[in-house]
Amino acid sequence: MKENEIRQNKVTRQWVIYARARRRRPKDFQRETITRKQPSALDERCPFCPGNESMLPPVIMERRRSGSNGWLTRVVPNKFPALTPEGNTDRYRKDIYVAMHGYGRHEVVIESPLHNRQIADMSLEEVGAVIETYHARYVDLMEEHRNMMTIIFRNHGPLAGTSLIHAHSQIIVTGMVPHHIRWREEEAQRYFDEWGRCVYCDMLEYEAREQQRVIVENHSFLAFVPFAADVPFEIWILPKKHAADFGSVSDSEKLDLASTLQVCLSGLHHKLNDPDYNYVINTAARFRAGEPQLHWYLQIRPRLTTQAGFEIGSGISINPSVPEEDAAFLRG
Numbered sequence: 001m002k003e004n005e006i007r008q009n010k011v012t013r014q015w016v017i018y019a020r021a022r023r024r025r026p027k028d029f030q031r032e033t034i035t036r037k038q039p040s041a042l043d044e045r046c047p048f049c050p051g052n053e054s055m056l057p058p059v060i061m062e063r064r065r066s067g068s069n070g071w072l073t074r075v076v077p078n079k080f081p082a083l084t085p086e087g088n089t090d091r092y093r094k095d096i097y098v099a100m101h102g103y104g105r106h107e108v109v110i111e112s113p114l115h116n117r118q119i120a121d122m123s124l125e126e127v128g129a130v131i132e133t134y135h136a137r138y139v140d141l142m143e144e145h146r147n148m149m150t151i152i153f154r155n156h157g158p159l160a161g162t163s164l165i166h167a168h169s170q171i172i173v174t175g176m177v178p179h180h181i182r183w184r185e186e187e188a189q190r191y192f193d194e195w196g197r198c199v200y201c202d203m204l205e206y207e208a209r210e211q212q213r214v215i216v217e218n219h220s221f222l223a224f225v226p227f228a229a230d231v232p233f234e235i236w237i238l239p240k241k242h243a244a245d246f247g248s249v250s251d252s253e254k255l256d257l258a259s260t261l262q263v264c265l266s267g268l269h270h271k272l273n274d275p276d277y278n279y280v281i282n283t284a285a286r287f288r289a290g291e292p293q294l295h296w297y298l299q300i301r302p303r304l305t306t307q308a309g310f311e312i313g314s315g316i317s318i319n320p321s322v323p324e325e326d327a328a329f330l331r332g
Contacts, residue, residue: 007228011199012187016228017318029232029304029321030273039116039165048074048110048166060107061136063129072129074110075137075171081106082172089146089175103175105141109133109152111167118156118167119262120269127258130169134281135254139247141173148286149174149181152246157276159303177285185288192293200295203227204238213327216263220256223264225323225330232321233272233330235264235300244284244294257298264300267330276303 005018047055050071060075083104091100111119111130119127134152141150154169155162191199204222207214213224215235223237237260239253249257268275283296311317 009226009228009230010191010203012184014228015316016230017316018322019318019320029275029302030271041114041116043115043166046115046164046166047079048108048164048168049115050113061133063133063136071113072126073112073133075133076108076110078106078108078170083174089148100176103146105147105171105173107137107171109137109169109171111169115166118265118269119154120265120274122262124255124259124262127262128255131254131258131261134169134171135247135249137171138283141171142247142286146175147173148177150283151280153278153280155278157274157303159276160278181282181285184282185285185294188293188295189291198242198293198295200238200297201242204240204295212324215267215327215330216260218256218259220253221260223260225327227323229319229321229323229326230317231301232304232319233268233275233302233326234323235330237261237264237298237300238295239297242292242295244291244296245289246281246283246296247289261298264330268300268302271330272302272304277301278303 007016007018008014009016042049042051044052046052053059057077057079060077062071062075063073064070065072083102083106085103085105087101087103089100089103091098093099109130111117112122112126117126119130122130138150138152141147150171150173152169152171188199191197195202203226207224208217208222213227215223215225217223220241221237221239223235226234226236237257239249239257241253243249265277268277277300279298279300281296281298284291284294288294305320307317
């Protein structure tokens with residue numbers, strides 16, 4: 001890229017400005033190395049650590065380590081839930097406005113019994129257990145008719161919204177489909193109606209062939225920095241097999257996803273000094289799971305820049321990084 005450029009996201013048709021005058025090298029995004037006390041493997045004040053079960057709500061499910069009494073992952077209700085299973089999904093009027101009960105579910109996936117273990121440091125077996133837990137809860141939760149959307153996400157670091165060091169993810173179920181997700185689905189529908197193809201499959205085929213923005217590839221997944229990445233070092237992990245629903249993944253795909261996720265997070269951890277980030281599994285809403293235009297994927301967004309007035313006012317991101325260079329840096 002020799003000058004400023006504005007790129008369009010093929011999925012959403014949103015624009016992203018790549019500002020050459022603000023350009024920063026990949027190493028400029030490295031978090032400043034700060035000598036800090038490393039946490040121990042067990043913290044007696046942490047509710048997620050073994051031995052502190054009295055601080056936890058009842059365990060919903062637990063994945064055990066093969067051949068031992070220890071556990072790999074646990075799922076518990078969130079003690080401070082955004083949504084609760086009481087109530088229903090009926091809409092009602094409040095004067096000129098529409099509202100509904102705060103129905104849904106909010107769970108926490110405790111990803112390891114070790115207080116000082118993050119996904120970037122885990123073995124493949126441990127990351128595999130995290131993915132297996134995601135999948136098991138997703139399938140169970142989507143069996144309930146009122147549950148319209150299950151969002152699995154991970155917040156890492158204070159800038160990403162996490163308050164506990166112990167490795168964990170969250171699952172929130174809603175009784176409605178947020179407009180943001182409907183809009184993404186409708187854009188995919190528009191592309192399919194126009195071209196007769198899945199927009200994600202077209203991107204997947206192009207990125208795999210060109211290899212400019214690819215970070216890692218295996219039998220089931222391709223991980224790459226998107227052409228119109230909103231933020232520096234944004235990563236998408238797409239399944240090569242067309243599927244709208246995360247619940248449809250096979251056992252072998254779950255292992256390949258664990259491997260891909262481990263490589264990507266390890267790259268961010270070691271090359272950018274463990275930046276704060278969010279990731280989310282973007283999957284189809286209920287009743288859209290079998291449609292040919294939708295394609296689930298995992299999206300990682302590092303917290304390396306801050307939105308300012310123009311971005312908030314226009315909805316257009318300004319990215320001071322270059323996707324091709326970000327991918328090369330993470331690959332190298």
